[in-house]
Amino acid sequence: MKKSRKPLSQNAALIGVLASLLSIVIGLLLGYLLLVILNPGASAKGMAAMLGTGIASLDKFGKVLYQAAPLMMCGLSVGFAFKTGLFNIGAPGQYTMGTFFALVCAIQFQLPWYLCLLAAMIGGAVWGIFPGLFKALFNVNEVITSIMFNWIGMYLVNLLIANMPTMLASAWGASNSDRTAALSSANPGAIIPKGGLDKLFGNSSWINISVLITIVVAIVIWVVLQKTTFGYELKACGLNKDASQYAGINAKRNIILSMVIAGALSGLGGGIYYLAGTVQYVIEKSVLAMGFNGIPVALLANSNPIGVIFSALFISYIQVGGAAMQPEYSPETTDIVIAVIIYLAAFALLMRGVISKAFANRKQKEAAKK
Amino acid sequence: MAEDFVIEMLHITKEFPGIKANDDITLQLRRGEIHALLGENGAGKSTLMSVLFGLYQPEKGVIKKDGKEVRIKDPNDANRLGIGMVHQHFKLVECFTVLDNIILGVEETRFGFLRKDEARKKVVALSEKYGLRVDPDALVEDISVGMQQRVEILKMLYRDNDILIFDEPTAVLTPQEIDELMEIMRGFKAEGKSILFITHKLNEIMAVADRCTVLRKGRCMGTVDIASTTKEELSRMMVGRDVSFAVEKKPAQPGEPILEVENLVVPSKVHKNDAVKGVSFQARAGEILCIAGIEGNGQSELVYGITGLEKVTGGHIRLCGQDITDAPIRERSKAGMSHIPEDRHKHGLVLDYTLGQNMILQRYWQPQFQNHGFIRKAEVEQYAEKLIRQYDVRSGQGVDTIARSMSGGNQQKAIIAREIDKEPQLLVAVQPTRGLDVGAIEYIHKQLVAERDAGRAVLLISLELDEVMNLSDRILVMYEGEIVGEFDPAKTTVQELGLYMAGGKKQGEAKA
Numbered sequence: 020m021k022k023s024r025k026p027l028s029q030n031a032a033l034i035g036v037l038a039s040l041l042s043i044v045i046g047l048l049l050g051y052l053l054l055v056i057l058n059p060g061a062s063a064k065g066m067a068a069m070l071g072t073g074i075a076s077l078d079k080f081g082k083v084l085y086q087a088a089p090l091m092m093c094g095l096s097v098g099f100a101f102k103t104g105l106f107n108i109g110a111p112g113q114y115t116m117g118t119f120f121a122l123v124c125a126i127q128f129q130l131p132w133y134l135c136l137l138a139a140m141i142g143g144a145v146w147g148i149f150p151g152l153f154k155a156l157f158n159v160n161e162v163i164t165s166i167m168f169n170w171i172g173m174y175l176v177n178l179l180i181a182n183m184p185t186m187l188a189s190a191w192g193a194s195n196s197d198r199t200a201a202l203s204s205a206n207p208g209a210i211i212p213k214g215g216l217d218k219l220f221g222n223s224s225w226i227n228i229s230v231l232i233t234i235v236v237a238i239v240i241w242v243v244l245q246k247t248t249f250g251y252e253l254k255a256c257g258l259n260k261d262a263s264q265y266a267g268i269n270a271k272r273n274i275i276l277s278m279v280i281a282g283a284l285s286g287l288g289g290g291i292y293y294l295a296g297t298v299q300y301v302i303e304k305s306v307l308a309m310g311f312n313g314i315p316v317a318l319l320a321n322s323n324p325i326g327v328i329f330s331a332l333f334i335s336y337i338q339v340g341g342a343a344m345q346p347e348y349s350p351e352t353t354d355i356v357i358a359v360i361i362y363l364a365a366f367a368l369l370m371r372g373v374i375s376k377a378f379a380n381r382k383q384k385e386a387a388k389k
Numbered sequence: 390m391a392e393d394f395v396i397e398m399l400h401i402t403k404e405f406p407g408i409k410a411n412d413d414i415t416l417q418l419r420r421g422e423i424h425a426l427l428g429e430n431g432a433g434k435s436t437l438m439s440v441l442f443g444l445y446q447p448e449k450g451v452i453k454k455d456g457k458e459v460r461i462k463d464p465n466d467a468n469r470l471g472i473g474m475v476h477q478h479f480k481l482v483e484c485f486t487v488l489d490n491i492i493l494g495v496e497e498t499r500f501g502f503l504r505k506d507e508a509r510k511k512v513v514a515l516s517e518k519y520g521l522r523v524d525p526d527a528l529v530e531d532i533s534v535g536m537q538q539r540v541e542i543l544k545m546l547y548r549d550n551d552i553l554i555f556d557e558p559t560a561v562l563t564p565q566e567i568d569e570l571m572e573i574m575r576g577f578k579a580e581g582k583s584i585l586f587i588t589h590k591l592n593e594i595m596a597v598a599d600r601c602t603v604l605r606k607g608r609c610m611g612t613v614d615i616a617s618t619t620k621e622e623l624s625r626m627m628v629g630r631d632v633s634f635a636v637e638k639k640p641a642q643p644g645e646p647i648l649e650v651e652n653l654v655v656p657s658k659v660h661k662n663d664a665v666k667g668v669s670f671q672a673r674a675g676e677i678l679c680i681a682g683i684e685g686n687g688q689s690e691l692v693y694g695i696t697g698l699e700k701v702t703g704g705h706i707r708l709c710g711q712d713i714t715d716a717p718i719r720e721r722s723k724a725g726m727s728h729i730p731e732d733r734h735k736h737g738l739v740l741d742y743t744l745g746q747n748m749i750l751q752r753y754w755q756p757q758f759q760n761h762g763f764i765r766k767a768e769v770e771q772y773a774e775k776l777i778r779q780y781d782v783r784s785g786q787g788v789d790t791i792a793r794s795m796s797g798g799n800q801q802k803a804i805i806a807r808e809i810d811k812e813p814q815l816l817v818a819v820q821p822t823r824g825l826d827v828g829a830i831e832y833i834h835k836q837l838v839a840e841r842d843a844g845r846a847v848l849l850i851s852l853e854l855d856e857v858m859n860l861s862d863r864i865l866v867m868y869e870g871e872i873v874g875e876f877d878p879a880k881t882t883v884q885e886l887g888l889y890m891a892g893g894k895k896q897g898e899a900k901a
């Protein structure tokens with residue numbers, strides 16, 4: 020009886036992957052339908068751009084990887100908290116805080132990139148600890164606190180940056196004062212190195228080692244959840260709070276730790292994105308979408324850290340493709356189409372049930388035939 | 390000449406990964422009979438009933454209703470055929486009221502709005518007619534298990550079902566409630582309803598059933614008339630050997646006190662008063678101390694207080710001389726406390742963990758099972774396999790079985806194995822044999838006695854007076870949060886205990 024191989028239809032992992040693929044296909048079909056409705060003439064070309072751009076050139080593929088890295092971190096963050104039974108909708112706020120900590124270290128304190136990344140994690144962790152504390156000590160729903168801290172975080176960061184003259188681009192030879200300084204002029208040492216990857220990717224201006232860093236982090240998170248007593252405790256809390264109390268697991272401590280780790284992951288995502296040296300943080304009045312996109316990334320991967328690597332790549336791929344659909348489609352419409360695809364892709368959970376049923380039916384029919 | 394069968398299940402086979410839960414089982418239910426279904430834990434009783442109720446599709450076999458073949462694809466189909474089921478683990482919506490739970494799924498609406506008035510009238514009428522006392526407006530999470538079960542029964546009646554499946558209804562009931570349920574079932578039978586009744590208690594089968602079908606390891610061992618059989622014969626049919634119902638044990642040789650409880654006060658979750666009002670007692674090494682009482686008299690809360698699931702508001706608890714009144718649960722566990730909890734699904738198991746992972750729920754942090762924070766998978770599997778073998782925990786895939794898919798009795802056995810194997814100084818066992826078959830009960834009782842003989846203190850909380858009288862060395866009766874009497878099982882009777890349990894007498898006052 021030991022190690023008997025499970026029949027195909029019982030393999031949860033396989034069903035999970037199939038469900039994700041199926042929901043991606045449905046999402047793409049609906050996305051295409053939208054393109055047809057919005058601009059029938061250009062729809063075929065638009066769809067081709069969306070699906071083909073990511074592999075059309077090495078440069079674009081480099082961009083896919085570059086964008087996937089922060090998405091992966093946010094997806095890991097949401098997924099990790101989810102395994103513990105917490106819904107971390109605060110990833111955007113933690114991401115913003117991480118960005119801020121990283122940039123302050125880079126520009127204000129002229130630190131090298133790795134210390135800036137460390138600071139990013141600390142920034143995110145600090146922002147994650149509040150919802151964790153409120154939940155553990157006062158039983159306040161983490162969703163509510165997280166959402167509030169998204170806005171608090173954004174305004175606080177905007178306020179601080181606006182009042183730190185050295186942080187702004189205007190202090191480093193540029194004219195605009197609505198964004199942080201370009202790292203190339205402020206502190207080239209804070210830019211995440213390319214590690215030779217740019218040569219591999221046809222001198223892509225996007226790629227750097229961040230995607231490697233995030234894949235390593237994903238694997239570490241997977242190991243923590245699957246192989247350690249800490250992961251055992253966290254998952255027990257997420258699956259059955261009463262039983263974990265009975266087992267003497269300190270639920271309060273775990274809730275706080277889980278949110279701190281989730282925050283650190285999102286924060287690292289922010290650091291990775293803004294230390295690439297390709298974008299500057301712009302003072303705007305909207306919560307950064309990157310953090311929110313961590314939610315579909317995690318859902319699509321069923322919160323599995325390894326799955327997150329792939330779902331982040333997929334969503335990044337679609338985003339890069341979407342950007343290439345202009346000018347036939349306005350940026351707003353491509354955003355809508357991308358959103359439709361992403362959010363339908365997150366229906367993976369629903370699809371899992373459908374597929375299990377289909378398997379069961381087939382098995383029955385086979386049995387009936389016999 | 391042909392018998393009047395209302396339901397026939399013919400040659401049913403149902404497989405799960407690694408196990409044939411039902412193997413060519415035939416069961417025929419006569420109209421208007423009470424038909425018992427008996428079998429060891431994991432024999433496939435719940436599975437067979439779930440097939441009839443449309444929750445599982447069998448690989449082979451047919452189901453006939455009134456002689457005509459039917460296909461039952463889901464519980465809605467079952468409902469249309471008049472089949473209702475009370476599950477082993479209830480399926481109620483905790484945050485809904487009783488009334489809402491009863492009408493859920495068959496709500497009557499007008500212009501899209503619920504029409505609850507008529508539903509309420511029907512529910513009240515049904516509950517009066519059959520003596521099923523419920524409070525329609527109470528939230529399910531606030532009511533006792535007994536009342537939850539009455540809600541489940543009303544659900545079937547509300548849907549006008551006349552084939553009623555009861556999956557171990559009595560496992561969670563108090564003796565008084567069991568008597569009531571038996572009466573209610575007889576009432577149903579008198580009305581011509583047909584009943585399928587799963588239980589492990591042979592007395593109940595002898596008392597109400599007309600016939601009994603016995604399963605063993607997924608196979609049908611035959612159907613017998615109750616009038617012409619005995620308890621002994623039934624249990625032999627079921628486990629394949631003679632089972633002794635009495636517990637053999639030598640007189641206890643109590644030693645040092647292990648657990649000392651002093652003026653313990655524990656608040657209640659349901660009402661404003663304290664559930665435990667200044668209770669004091671000692672449990673000594675080498676004795677089985679039993680707390681008897683009618684459900685709801687503070688026994689559960691007393692256990693919560695001792696095990697640390699609930700904060701106490703007064704008094705002291707000492708374990709082996711160490712004050713653990715406010716100690717966290719892990720510290721109590723380290724100090725030598727084991728706990729077989731009352732509710733196996735709520736506290737006892739992480740249902741979505743595997744059997745192996747559940748076996749280390751109390752010990753995963755010990756050096757034996759972890760190395761620098763990494764779980765030693767091979768050790769865990771080896772250990773879990775040892776317990777599975779020793780306690781005969783049956784499941785489809787051994788250590789890798791998801792606990793949720795195991796039969797209720799085997800889940801219970803897994804918990805008992807885990808808690809006893811921890812080699813505690815004090816074993817707190819709440820209803821340890823709830824849902825176990827007679828063979829397993831015999832084994833667990835032996836284990837508890839062995840624990841006692843090994844010099845451990847066993848604190849047994851049980852609602853079953855048979856178990857109390859058989860197993861314990863000393864009995865404390867609890868009534869309304871206080872201990873009202875102490876007894877030696879050899880020198881008392883069930884009647885006397887009953888009197889104290891009902892609050893009719895109190896030892897202190899009796900002397901005065």
Ligand SMILES: Nc1ncnc2c1ncn2[C@@H]1O[C@H](COP(=O)(O)OP(=O)(O)OP(=O)(O)O)[C@@H](O)[C@H]1O
Nearest residue numbers: 405410430431432433434435436794795796797798
């Ligand atoms: N959903 C499921 N998935 C996999 N295996 C299952 C499932 N349900 C039941 N089994 C297996 O089928 C066997 C029969 O289980 P079942 O619940 O019918 O037993 P039972 O006779 O009701 O036992 P008990 O008296 O303990 O309730 C068990 O070995 C159990 O592990």
Ligand SMILES: [Mg+2]
Nearest residue numbers: 435477796797
């Ligand atoms: Mg069962």
